[in-house]
Amino acid sequence: MNTTPNSLRNGPDDRGFFGIYGGRFVAETLMPLILELEQAYEDARNDPSFKAELANLSTHYAGRPSALYYAERLTEWCREKTGGKFGAEIWFKREELNHTGSHKINNCLGQILLARRMGKTRIIAETGAGQHGVASATVSARFGLPCMVYMGAVDVERQKPNVFRMKLLGAEVTPVTSGAGTLKDAMNEALRDWVTNVENTYYLIGTAAGPHPYPAMVRDFQSVIGTETKEQFFAAKGRLPDAIVACIGGGSNAIGLFHPFLDDPSVAICGVEAGGHGIDVENGHAASMTGGRPGVLHGNRTYLLQDGDGQILEGHSISAGLDYPGVGPEHSWLRDTGRVTYVPATDKEALDAFQICSRLEGIIPALEPSHALAQVLKMAPTMDKSKSIVMCLSGRGDKDVFSVAGHLGETM
Amino acid sequence: MTETRISRRFAECAAAGRPALVTFVTAGDPDLETSFEILKALPKAGADVVELGMPFSDPMADGPAIQAAGQRALHGGQTLAKTLDMVRRFREIDAATPIVLMGYYNPIYVFGSERFVVAAKAAGVDGLIIVDLPPEADDELCLPALAAGLNFIRLATPTTDDARLPAVLANTSGFVYYVSITGITGSATPNATRVAEAVGRIKRHTALPVAVGFGVRDAATAAAIGRDADGVVVGSALVAAIAASLDADGRATAKTVPAVAALVGDLASGVRTARVGAR
Known part of the structure; x- marks a missing residue:
């Protein structure tokens, strides 16, 4: 290294x-x-x-490298919202195509x-x-x-x-x-x-x-995500992306994408936590860095959702994969250093992004990366058309179709 | 070595030719006042040292009985401050029985390590056992605790080999707690022969008393383990006795305190027979 x-x-x-x-x-x-x-x-x-x-x-066995894909219709959809003036290119690192689907x-x-x-x-x-x-x-x-x-x-x-x-x-x-x-x-x-x-x-x-x-x-085993992304994006555009985005539960897909880019200051890095019902709702989210404090659990010190007496809260997210009251310790450190920006996306925002992606790109994402996509859909319209965002599409949504159907009021 | 309540009590038991009975209950289980009554009853029933559990939402080294005790206590509103206050009240009526607080690091970390050791010492706490603080993390709490005049009691386990034992014992004081099995509290019954070997091995490295726990649930096991150990720790069996005494809504009954006292009395008679005829 x-x-x-x-x-x-x-x-x-x-x-x-x-x-x-x-x-x-x-x-x-x-x-x-x-x-x-x-x-x-x-x-x-x-x-x-x-x-x-x-x-x-x-x-x-796993089918690597995974594809880096330009999400053209999502890009256009965001651009239309600005009257065609703004809208960064949206790219997906297709980890959902791996064997086992994530x-x-x-x-x-x-x-x-x-x-x-x-x-x-x-x-x-x-x-x-x-x-x-x-x-x-x-x-x-x-x-x-x-x-x-x-x-x-x-x-x-x-x-x-x-x-x-x-x-x-x-x-x-x-x-x-x-x-x-x-x-x-x-x-x-x-x-x-x-x-x-x-x-x-x-x-x-x-x-x-x-x-x-x-x-x-x-992190080392997941860093293949960021390493490939760097090479593939360079092959496609001859430069680095302007922003990279991933969802955070414990944070393994995110640290895998982020780590190879940490020393590239031109690349903005954003991690998206599960905002659940909203950060203001007590014990209604799983955003440990946005809404928690440092503590010690499961062998490491990190940001945790906890009460004033140091008892761990359960947290909530529509996504079972983000429903964890802690986060990997390197994320906690990257948050404090300011190198990575961590933001929440709510259940509803994720559910909306899940549907938009399915309809516009023909890709049913898992609910976890749907949180990252919700943030991308907020960021892209504020960025110049010459800019590019790479998002880690960490898993496919097959496992979520039953629970999403429930949330949308469909019976299966 | 400075004399402490803990060293004094182990010396008294040794002089009487028997192991010390170390009893564990969770502070605030099933509610604060009943828990205080249980605490007061323990020495009277024959407990030599009291381990008082500080409840934690995620007790990763504990089996179902102590997990449930912690849940009952937290449900009843137990906090670290209330646990310290319980010890303070106990000290007003008992100046001799050592009290060791046992638990996990996070509630202490959130309370503040420096602030905690001062408050614990002032309340009359004698020692700490913190499950998730190995010697590699001594700067977190062990060193501040020693500086504040508290004993820091370390767990040694079947996986702690001779190469590692000196590091585990380096800042240990009061006594060494030998975990008799690889596992969680209240699970398999320990093998007395293997425990005796392990106690002998630890004693080659330290002059501190060695207490043995995890899986001791009755007078017979206590007697068997106590033949070679300086202390026998019983926890899950006591909190299970509390659980069995509660009403359908999980509240204390008139049977709760007597049930614990009776079991402690039985265990106390067990440790008193541990070395009879053994020499």
Whole structure:
């Protein structure tokens, strides 16, 4: 990596911190394993054979590189709103075209190779929308390892297609009823499993959060998104994009897109959090950076939705994948440094963007990137026609059609 | 080593030829006043050291019993400030029983570490056990706590090998809490032989007392574990006794405090037989 002393891409430090964020806040039972994982990852990332195997799988199994696509009709739609005067070009990085239908496979392929290298014989994972659960079940099937997926009971109900996909892939899905039965509770339960089965089990965390080295490792595996985007956009336009946009739950697709651009000051970077019913509605959103405060949960210090006594709130989003009260620690640091701007998009804005994209581009996006699109549809009309925005279309919307139908008053 | 309530109490138990009984309950479970009554009843029933849980919304190292206790306490409006106040009230009537607060870091971080250790010391707290603060994070709370005159009690586990033990023990004071199983609280019953080996291993590295917990639920297990350990910790079984005593709406009944006291009495008799005939 081309890191320089003044680079924003040097983090984390050797204790796993990005500024004050990150770290390793875990029970002693897990600590030796976390240190072993850090060493194993360090060895793997410097091993050409590991890189070669990952690259081979990325190409022939996941279908990389994913396309970079000019969304011409959405661009025109935004331009018409300004009477044709303004409107940046809108481009999609098509992560929804990957095998399993989202960016999650990038991380899962990297981590399953690491698990195998460490001699682990059992995979556990948490999932919200089910995209990471499906990706984990997929790579576990591919490598012949048993896989247990923890999923909040509420999410099991609202993401039925993905639950069945996981079962088809041979994974066991455990509905979690503790707490509010959503993603954070699934992560608690996965941590409880891990601490109990620490000898043989690999915890395949799906987002760029958790104890060090997970945030850095997941970022590295997802950075293929930004690296390809840079090359593809340069090939198309001979320059860098003017803005890049991605949705943020834990923030893995976003950090994957953003990281290769952090040292390019001409590129504006925007992360879009789940604004739910609105930032002013108490516990009615999942925008941890816009509406939360720093705290310590799930092994790292980061912005969290919490009450005045440090109890974690559940948060709310129409999207099960963004319904998490925390965010990856590198995002918290990028927020504080001002390099990345984080904004919320509401449930309704996301639902509108979901429909607009389906009708104008023939692409049904997942509800998660629909939040990013909602922000793009606000930004593009304010920018000159000569400018370009690249948005990470992190997943496809098949899994959401039932719940969207419900929101639109359709019965299926 | 400075004498503290904790070191004094372990020394007294050692002199009596028995392990200390360390009892865990969650502050505010099932409500603040009942919880205070339970706290007062513990030493009378035979508890030597009290661990008072600070409830947290996301207790990642705890099993269902202690998760539920924390939920009951939070539902009843328990806060960190109320927990400290409970300790302050307890100190007005009991100057000798050590109190160790146990929980997770976030509520303390939000309260402010420096402010917390001063307030805890002033309230009469003797030590802290914070599950998600390994020695790598000592600057967060451990060092401020030691500076404020509190003991910082560390967990050692079956995964803590000889290479790592010195780092785990470096800033540990009061006692060492050996987690007898890899797992969450209240799960598998520990294997007494393996626990004895582990206690011996830890004792080669430290002169501190070693208390053993996770999975101890009755007098017989307490006696078996207490043969070799300096203390036996019981938590999930006590909060389960609280849960079993509640009415259909989850409120305390006349049975709640006596149920806990009876179980503690039973465990206290268990630790008193731990070394009878063993030497």
